[in-house]
Amino acid sequence: MDFSNIDCEDIAQATLDTLTMTGCSLFFTVLLGLPLGVLLFVTGKKQLLEQRGIYALLSVLVNVLRSVPFIILLIVLIPFTLFLVGTSLGVAGTIPPLVIGTTPFFARLVENVLRDVDRGIIEACQAMGAKTHQIIIHALLPEALPGLIAAATVTTIALVSYAAMSGVIGGGGLGDLALRFGYQRFQTDVMIVTVAILILLVQVLQFSGDKLVARFTRK
Numbered sequence: 001m002d003f004s005n006i007d008c009e010d011i012a013q014a015t016l017d018t019l020t021m022t023g024c025s026l027f028f029t030v031l032l033g034l035p036l037g038v039l040l041f042v043t044g045k046k047q048l049l050e051q052r053g054i055y056a057l058l059s060v061l062v063n064v065l066r067s068v069p070f071i072i073l074l075i076v077l078i079p080f081t082l083f084l085v086g087t088s089l090g091v092a093g094t095i096p097p098l099v100i101g102t103t104p105f106f107a108r109l110v111e112n113v114l115r116d117v118d119r120g121i122i123e124a125c126q127a128m129g130a131k132t133h134q135i136i137i138h139a140l141l142p143e144a145l146p147g148l149i150a151a152a153t154v155t156t157i158a159l160v161s162y163a164a165m166s167g168v169i170g171g172g173g174l175g176d177l178a179l180r181f182g183y184q185r186f187q188t189d190v191m192i193v194t195v196a197i198l199i200l201l202v203q204v205l206q207f208s209g210d211k212l213v214a215r216f217t218r219k
Helices: 008-042 052-067 070-076 078-085 090-115 119-127 132-143 145-169 173-183 188-216
Strands: none
Touching: 008 052, 008 090, 008 132, 008 145, 008 173, 008 188, 052 090, 070 078, 070 090, 070 145, 078 090, 090 145, 119 132, 132 145, 145 173, 145 188, 173 188
16 A cells, blocks of 8 residues: 555644544533532432432433434534534534533543542541532542543543544544545545544553553552
8 A cells, every 4th residue: 555645734634623623622521521520429329418309310411411322413413513603514513512422421430430539538528627619629529630530531532532423424633534535535545544543642642641640649
């Protein structure tokens, strides 16, 4: 294979688009998913603000959104995306469904991470008279930081996969390039290069996430 169909400029732009979609979507996913995950945790059974009704409602909402395949979510959300950003194509048109698709996923990961925090830390804070928000901000989240970083790493990798999948509806990035040239025009060399870049990107993200987890894990 001579890779004669490879256009370095197109590859570079597609990679940049994928990174932009992933980065922007991760920012909003953490911004929305972290509070949602905390709320799921504190309203759960035998937790700080136990509210079974609220927890059940949030849990059902999270489960419903997580159960919808992302490719279907992309199509279903086209009217909402058009209303929100004015287009359903390109980088801008892909970010809203990416955020909606991964926020429930990240929130559930956050809830599970917080559940693993030593219950004694919460009880010690309560014994000292700390309020709920103080326990969350100054004890719970710092103690769970390595797990939260790991959860963010898993979510970021999922976003890379989803961003590539968005090429099916003209979302741009490496997925769009692989679909238009690698699949529709039978340019196998383009397909191989885009897949290789995606694999490399995932490896870099996982390595970086593992390093951060190790750095913030208390010895």
